[in-house]
Amino acid sequence: MLHVSLEVTSTSKNNMTTRLPTFRFTKFQIFVHIVALLPLVILIIDALRGNLTYNPIQAATLRTGKTAMILLVASLACTPVNTVFGFTPAIKVRRALGLYAFLYALVHFSIYVGVDYGFDLQLILLELSEKRYVLVGFAAFLILLPLAITSTKGWQRRMKRNWKKLHRWIYAAGILVMFHFIWVQKSDIRQPLIWAGILAVLLILRIPRVRSRAVTFRTSRRAGGKKSAPPKPVEVNEPVVQ
């Protein structure tokens, strides 16, 4: 794996004495963690300072939902960004982005159930049965739950090939989230359509034929755009860390 070897050389160069390279974060990883946690920090500060609009529960619900959606898209961008554009550090943050997406989805879900509806299960079930946006949102959350639980290396090892099968459900979750986002809009659906479009591109780039063509296009351009340059053997297989 190209990115793993890069990581090892960079750490050994920087600090020869460190023997625990697995606990070291690259600058890019630290950046991603900060960016992913920032909306939560801002939300807590705004909530404590009473800056969450005159309808704070709704504002908190909308904010956490949107952040969860963006992080989900970001986690789904990692693989194509690596395979198609050759940006290998993306793979190292994919799991974290997926887990952050789940964290925000969990907060979003908890605010809705606990704060907004005060655990009034009867009322919540009525909303679930009557409102399609609630239904698809809840379905997406139910998909994310087992994916988050089995996100560890231990589960990955134990589940073997099934792990990959299970985690491919993230594509369905992404699609459901987009319907959730579109259906919750009052009128202007341009913004959710843009995000749905991005998701669509990210999913299309996973189709093996599309991916290999994109890789060929990239490598030929890098080689100077000459047709005569033979396409290098590039990694077309999915990286191990799915």
Add this chain to the structure above:
Amino acid sequence: MIPIKSSEITPESVYHDRRKFMKGVGLAALGGLAVAACAPAVAQPTAAPAAATTGGTIAPAAPAASGAMTDELGDPVNTFEEITNFNNFYEFTTDKEKVAGMATDFPTRPWTVEIGGLVNNPAIFSIEDILSRFDQEERIYRLRCVEGWSMVIPWLGFQLSTLLELVEPKSNAKYVRFETLLDPEVMPGQRSNWFDWPYVEGLRIDEAMNPLALIATGLYGKDLLPQNGAPLRLVTPWKYGFKSIKSIVKIDLVEEQPTSLWMAAAPREYGFYANVNPEVQHPRWSQRTERRIGETKRRETLPFNGYGDEVAYLYEGMNLAAYY
């Protein structure tokens, strides 16, 4: 220079006393009208004429906390800050908290309202005409937005019926059609072609003649601010907030049911009647419950927003699930 009305410069602190005074005057002046149920310290919508309602009166008001303004159910009014900073006014922006800032320069003078269509006395009123011709009274109404939030607002205004009586609707006039100013120069939201501007709303004529239907020109004893629909707007408290059209420039009496902006935009979601109804569900927002701005717990939404005694007779025999 436009002369400032005394109500504009009344400090809010002395407003309560002033209001009590006004209420006393109002009670004396209204005399024969069915306002007997109003508790002295509580401004309350006048009851529908006894002939029109089955009960004839509205429920006695809960005793108000000393000095606190409440609606007739005993719930306190929302603060001036809440009412003037959380606004749905898509002519400016869809962001409720940005309307106030964007509307500060909205010119409400000069302003004219054209009243015509199927009437005997079509008229064009300036806002000054309207303010001097119609006595303004306070009405504390609940406002229930279709989006599932609500407020209690101390409006200042006059009954729509007095305006309609003045222009004398013809016998074939069945509906009242209202129109908001169309001016994308000052209302930037109207540059978006997501909606078919201008904003249009309508009422059946008997709804418009109901004593609850108010033309509001102020709130909290002051002139309306642009974000609340200055200089004049409709308030129909038993209907979802979007029926209460803002910044009106045109009122027409018509024979055919008008198509409102929201009916045109999403006919399955917004009907002509739009009566507050916890039994009729919306695809997005809970209509069984609502959140009063300033509160954490949801409240149960009341049929006709709690004004059933005053307006339910208008819809007798109608299937309100079909005519939503």
